[in-house]
Amino acid sequence: MRAIRIAITHTEATIHPIHSLICTTDGLSRERILYITVADGVETTINYVEGEPEVYETALRRKTVVDEYEVYPDGSDGCYSYIRNELGAYNSALATALQRETLAVIPPIEYLPDRRMLVSLVVTERDFRDILEEIPDELTVDVIGVGSIPQIPRSQLTAKQRRAMRTAWENGYYEIPRTATLEEVAAELDCSVSTASDLLRRGQASLVATALGVDDSVQ
Template structure:
């Protein structure tokens, strides 16, 4: 088995309406798909969105094919449960990831630069078939390939990894600290509360991986 970090870039016209909101609205930062499945042309997903629920809900209510949804506030964002009918491109994308040996390591991150980032584990042939099988309007790029054990690092979202890297570079982890959380938030161009959440969640995942690894 191999693990792959895949980044899929969308053409502007290929964006899902909620991903388009992430790209265009200053009130919605990022969306993380935590769990999802597609059956008989219907997609059911659970996501966490960083930002304001009000514009996101407006977009949901205007979507064609939406069957139901539920939003619940949490932390600096909200959870979304949604079921919707897949369009042709959505069906093609779901088919590209429907491989016998393939596992998607959550979360899938929808980012404001029109990209989707995710980690996959599977046989090399199925991984390559997925890269080759993305539909028109999308372009898949492989960021790294490794042993499947490396996919544990994929539990860090790219935004969390960016926040940790920025904090390290600025001296937030120096002893004593060279800068405070305000400097990290300014560099990330986000609210102080958002920067704090990104760092705490990233740190928690790194610590959990370190403890598990030590125990083996």
């Protein structure tokens, strides 16, 4: 058995409308499927979405046809959701390929804005070859990690931390010497200096924790 982390890249036509919201809606940055079952072509998931809960629920209601859903804001810059929805042909085939008695799918399954779906598997080499044959040709599969344990990131930036660090980077805050001050970054973010400092500090701590492979205790 091997732990393999793969990226499955959808096209605009193959990605499920619910998961495509991450790719097409401003204010949303990542979706993680924490729990999933598929029965009789209907997918039931519990998800965590990074972004504004109101934006997500509005997009979910207006841009998709959902059998059943509930959205639960987590009090910060994300939300959990419970969704039941019928799968289309491509996603049904993908679900079938990943449902095997000898295969373990390690949550979370992640959807990114570039239509990549990141999945960690514990699988035999033979089963993995069979999976690749069963995944529809319209989808692109890339192996991004192989190991003896699931290759899952231990630390993640929140959407606000990512925006703050990107703004700081683009304005030269991380240049040596710096070409932007913390006050200027805060002005770009339209927040207080203390808020900008906190977002940058926590984001930096999260990245360092990931690099060192330790638990991030400041989140």
